[in-house]
Amino acid sequence: MKRTTNQRKAIRDVFSQTDRPLSTEEVHAAAQRHLPRIGIATVYRTLKLLLGEGWLTAVRLPGEPPRYELAGKPHHHHFHCRACGRVYEVPGNAELLDSILPAGFTLDSHDLMLCGRCAQCSGRPG
Template sequence: MERNTRQRAAILGAIQRAGRPLSPAELHTLARDEAPALGLATVYRNIKMLLLDGCIREVDLPGEAPRYEEAHLGHHHHFKCRVCDCVFDIADCKTDWHAFAPPGFVVDAHEITLFGTCPKCSGQAPLSSPPHSADGHSHG
């Protein structure tokens, strides 16, 4: 049981350190820093447990396998870099989405994903010091 707890803590720690949604493969790579013997099948089993426990939530992007982030994060959106495939959080949501709905429609939820190139892949310096990705580079 201690092994499972250590592995689960390593996976959750990887999500917390990354500060962005991670794929199971990214989770596997990052969590192995703390649990070197961690296998990919174990990552998938622990993802299920962490979802059931309410510690993490799924991030669904069109046409892709889910990624995972901390569950306590409030409403926010995502940006996906088309070059490195990393997904990043967009914290602000200041748009009045009701203005975009057809007349008579009521908006009760929305999800937005922006696509483009992150600062690392476009060769531009980020505006702030963002978290490190699975490849060890800063992204913004």
């Protein structure tokens, strides 16, 4: 039987109140602001749970642990800031890639990851 706990509510709230994909650690830190004793194991378990019920989707990026965001959003791409490490959403045109696929290949999905500095970090040194 699935139960509604304060920890799970807190983690759902974190995602409802943000507009960018969050890593496990970011979720943990954000949830701890409301539930200081929440453990990292619970965050891992709850993220897996929310993935399983299709409430979250994973945003996987190379060489880093996955981020998670609310499922069902309109098509968009992601921008990874190499200064602060945060991942942002950017609007996406989805029809760009139909023509470039070699013969015989079957396309399931695609992922466009942009890399640079976000507005907040563009003005800073480093």
